Amino acid sequence: MQWVDEGIILSAHPLGDSSLRAILMTRAHGRHAGLVRGRQARAACQPGTIVQAAWRARLADHLGTWTLEVTDAAAVSLMDDRNRLSALASACALVESLTAERDASLNIYEDLRSLIALLGGEAWDIAYVRWELALLEHAGYPLDLSRCAATGVTADLKYVSPRTGRAVSAEAGHAYADRLLPLPQFLAVPGLGGSPEEIHQGLMLTGTFLARMLAQQGGGGPVPARERFLARYRKAHAL
Structure with a gap:
C-alpha cells in the first residue's frame, strides 16, 4: 500500500x-x-x-x-539563533511525545506548521508559549484562562490553579498565592506583549500541565528537548 x-x-x-x-x-x-x-x-x-x-x-x-x-x-533559516532552533526542536519533540501513532490530528499539524513560520518573527517566544497552550487543548487538556474559577470575573486575572488549570483573579487568589501558579498577562490579555520573565512564567505554566499529561500517558519524565530549550532560554535572559 x-x-x-x-x-x-x-x-x-x-x-x-x-x-x-x-x-x-x-x-x-x-x-x-x-x-x-x-x-x-x-x-x-x-x-x-x-x-x-x-x-x-x-x-x-x-x-x-x-x-x-x-x-x-x-x-536552516534558524541556524543563527540557537534559542529559536531549540524551540523548534522542543515543539517537534512534544508533538512526537503527545500524539498517538497514525492518529490524524489536523489541528496539531496545522498549529505546528504555523509555529514553524512564526519562529522567524519578532515575538517568536510568545508564539511558542501560545502554541504549547493550544497543544494542551488539542491533546485533551485545555486550560481556561478566560475567567476566574472562583468568581467568574474576566478582569485582573493573576493566577492559575495547578489542580484545575483555571484562572483565578488577584482578589480571589490572594490568600492562596503560594499554592497557585502565576498567570503572565500576555496570556490573559489578547495581543499583549511580554517580558522574558513573563514568557518564562508562561513556559513554567504550560510545562506543569505538559508534565502531567505525559505522566498520565505513561510517557515518563520531562521531554529532554523541551528541558534543553527551557534551560537555554533561562541562560539567554539571565533568569
Missing part, C-alpha cells in the same frame, strides 16, 4: 550504515514512521523540515519506507 501527504519531520534516528528511521507528523495520516534510505537523506531529515512525503509498505502495519522531497527547510 502507499500514500502521499505533506509532513513535518519530528525526528530521525540512524538505522544501519546509511538509513534513518524518520518520524513525521503528516497532515492526513498523523504521526507516522518510516525508513529513509541513502546518506543524502540525513541532511533533509532535520526536525521542523516540511516535506512532500510518499510512504510505501507491503502491509499497513509494516514500518514502510519514505520518499521525501523538501519543500521548506525551516531549521
